[in-house]
Amino acid sequence: xxxxxxxxxxxxGELDQAVELAVAGDLDASLAIxxxxxxxxxDEPEILRRxxxxxxxxxxxxxxxERFQRLKQLSPDTFTDREQLLVLLLSEGQVERYESxxxxxxxxxxxxxxxxxxxxxxxxxxxxxxxxxxxxxxxxFYPNSRSGPVTTYFLFVLTGSDGALKGHFVVAxxxxxxxxxxxxxxxxxxxxxxxLEFRRASEASDDDKAKLIGLFPGADPPPYEQVRxxxxxxxxxxxxx
Numbered sequence: 001x002x003x004x005x006x007x008x009x010x011x012x013g014e015l016d017q018a019v020e021l022a023v024a025g026d027l028d029a030s031l032a033i034x035x036x037x038x039x040x041x042x043d044e045p046e047i048l049r050r051x052x053x054x055x056x057x058x059x060x061x062x063x064x065x066e067r068f069q070r071l072k073q074l075s076p077d078t079f080t081d082r083e084q085l086l087v088l089l090l091s092e093g094q095v096e097r098y099e100s101x102x103x104x105x106x107x108x109x110x111x112x113x114x115x116x117x118x119x120x121x122x123x124x125x126x127x128x129x130x131x132x133x134x135x136x137x138x139x140x141f142y143p144n145s146r147s148g149p150v151t152t153y154f155l156f157v158l159t160g161s162d163g164a165l166k167g168h169f170v171v172a173x174x175x176x177x178x179x180x181x182x183x184x185x186x187x188x189x190x191x192x193x194x195x196l197e198f199r200r201a202s203e204a205s206d207d208d209k210a211k212l213i214g215l216f217p218g219a220d221p222p223p224y225e226q227v228r229x230x231x232x233x234x235x236x237x238x239x240x241x
Contacts, residue, residue: 027058087124135159154227167200169231193217
């Protein structure tokens with residue numbers, strides 16, 4: 001690398017330092033470095049991305065939203081940045097803007113197609129609490145498919161009131177797993193389609209497998225409201241037990 005090129009990327013060392021400070025919990029020092037780097041390199045995506053992430057962690061969500069919005073303009077094909085923007089908008093209660101951004105991002109995913117996507121896109125759908133004892137982050141995701149329409153699935157991440165991960169619920173369609181459930185007698189031979197299961201944050205033993213919560217027969221995924229109701233019912237019953 002030439003001396004000019006090295007000088008032009010001297011900010012990377014400072015950025016690494018800001019990240020290390022944030023990881024260590026010194027958010028003020030990290031943000032001080034990031035603010036200086038933003039002033040020197042206002043159009044550098046890596047700097048804006050780290051600033052947005054640290055600002056969000058520090059509770060300065062409106063400022064983080066501004067950075068993610070700027071990132072969207074600079075790198076519209078970086079979908080992970082736009083997904084984080086959706087989470088922040090929803091947590092800030094900016095529902096209309098969230099809906100607009102979500103529709104726009106889904107259209108961008110569909111336009112990109114399998115040639116550009118290497119993973120399944122995720123969209124935060126809702127953040128809600130149950131009886132002030134459990135928090136749930138609900139997501140919808142779209143597994144990549146090289147033929148046919150994109151199919152919607154749902155994922156619910158469960159945390160305690162202290163923020164500790166408790167587990168997650170997922171709607172899945174898996175012929176091998178469905179066959180095993182039929183063999184075990186958990187569902188009848190005539191049932192099939194989508195099922196909802198609860199997976200613990202950490203498996204205590206080989207016997208502590210995912211628990212079947214509900215089954216949704218048919219070729220189409222169940223509506224979000226139906227799945228949400230099953231999740232809330234299960235959590236509420238556990239909280240009362």
